[in-house]
Amino acid sequence: MEKKYEETIKEIEERINEGLLNPGERLPSVRKLSKELQCSINTVIKAYAELEKKHKIYSVPKSGYFLVGSHQSSNTSPKELIDFSSAGPDRSRMPYRDYQHCMNQAIEFYKEEMFHYSEPLGLDQLRQQLSKQLQDLQVFAPPERICVVSGSQQALDLLISLPFPNGKTEICTEQPTHPSFIQSLSSRELKVSGIEITNKGIDFTRLEQIFRENEIKLFYTVSRFQNPTGYSYSNHERKKIVELAQKYDVYIIEDDYMGDLDTKRKADPMFAYDPSGRVIYTKSFSKVLLPGLRLGVAVLPEALLDSFSRAKFAADVHTPVITQGALEIYLQSGMYKAHIQKLRRYYKKKGALLKKAYLEHLPPETGFTGGESGFYSTIELPERMKARKLVDHLKDKNVRVQDATVMYLPKYRKENRIRLSVSQVKDKNITLGIEKIGEGIRELLAKGVSLV
Secondary structure: OOHHHHHHHHHHHHHHHOOOOOOOOEOOOHHHHHHHHOOOHHHHHHHHHHHHHOOOEEEEOOOEEEEOOOOOOOOOOOOOOEEOOOOOOOHHHOOHHHHHHHHHHHHHHOOOHHHOOOOOOOOHHHHHHHHHHHHHHOOOOOHHHEEEEOOHHHHHHHHOOOOOOOOOOEEEEEEOOOHHHHHHHHHHOOOEEEEEOEOOEOOHHHHHHHHHHOOEEEEEEOOOOOOOOOOOOOHHHHHHHHHHHHHOOOEEEEEOOOHHHOOOOOOOOHHHHOOOOOEEEEEEOOOOOOHHHOOEEEEOOHHHHHHHHHHHHHHHOOOOHHHHHHHHHHHHHOHHHHHHHHHHHHHHHHHHHHHHHHHHHOOOOOEEEEOOOOOOEEEEOOOOOOHHHHHHHHHOOOEEOEEHHHHOOHHHOOOOEEEEOOOOOOHHHHHHHHHHHHHHHHHHHHHHHHHO
């Protein structure tokens, strides 16, 4: 390795560490940097290629090179923002380069398919590959029952509006749940029953009562790393929910979009307890790949395939062919499996740091849920404390958290919950951030009546 090449890499890394370049920011062009450092264009190209292999930067055709994530020194600036409100995947862990290769291959391999409309339920090649890949999650389904969707949210939005074989019309959902599903329910003006989910799961007596006394068409649940609580059901709990659904003729939508991150290899999805079609299994690739791809999958009962296909065709005709083709190549190559194994270890470590910080720094008047995945978790504040007050108070401490009030249906709303995600928070900042949250809660408690 020539000396100039090493010096070029070192110079770029120093600029990153000094904060002269920020995440997502465009790096100097190859020609400009070669002039600045007085080296050849080939040396800069080699340096950028090496940094791209290390996943520190990524290239965008015809646009240049961009910084993936911040790699500043371990000394935390007092003004450095600690953002627990963003719940997207860590940019530095995303397989930009690998997926770029798959996109390029897909453009070549599927170029003929780009000239006509595709099958609404998805490319046959991808559905076959998904059928194989889902087996690793204990979801055994033929390609014919698999539908490729533009993000799992599209599947949810279509399913809640379709007539189901049981002839019922009401929905049951966990409370709280993610805002996009709340919005889908609200926009349809459907009759909805909520079941509270806490750090101990759900009340099965209450769930059975809801199933028995209402015309519940389907129960919507996020079975692993629930958003926003981070709760994961045990196998016993999953089986119990399926048994109640069978008893009262209720369908289940099991949204398992975080299932790939589960390190408990003996954990089974609800689908495994009734693969006949009672459990509709959905998952997304947004949290583990690139959110902008908007790709998801739904495993449907045969009785819903035709109506779902028509509804999807009306919504978008079909999911883009090239993004489907790239995913098929990425799965088939084995790159996805290797990528997921790394992510599991990465987020498990973050979750452990978060849980430890909770136990050490939160005041006894609070409670917390989840945290194991590193993605979702909630803090329950004292009853008299409004989440919005804490959110505003923490801004002065350069800490961002999300008010979870919007994750409740109006009838079930609680205003003393905040949601956190450590997916994009540096490990060294997790403990510091939770310490600041604990301080903020104590400071507001000291103010007493001004909280309400």
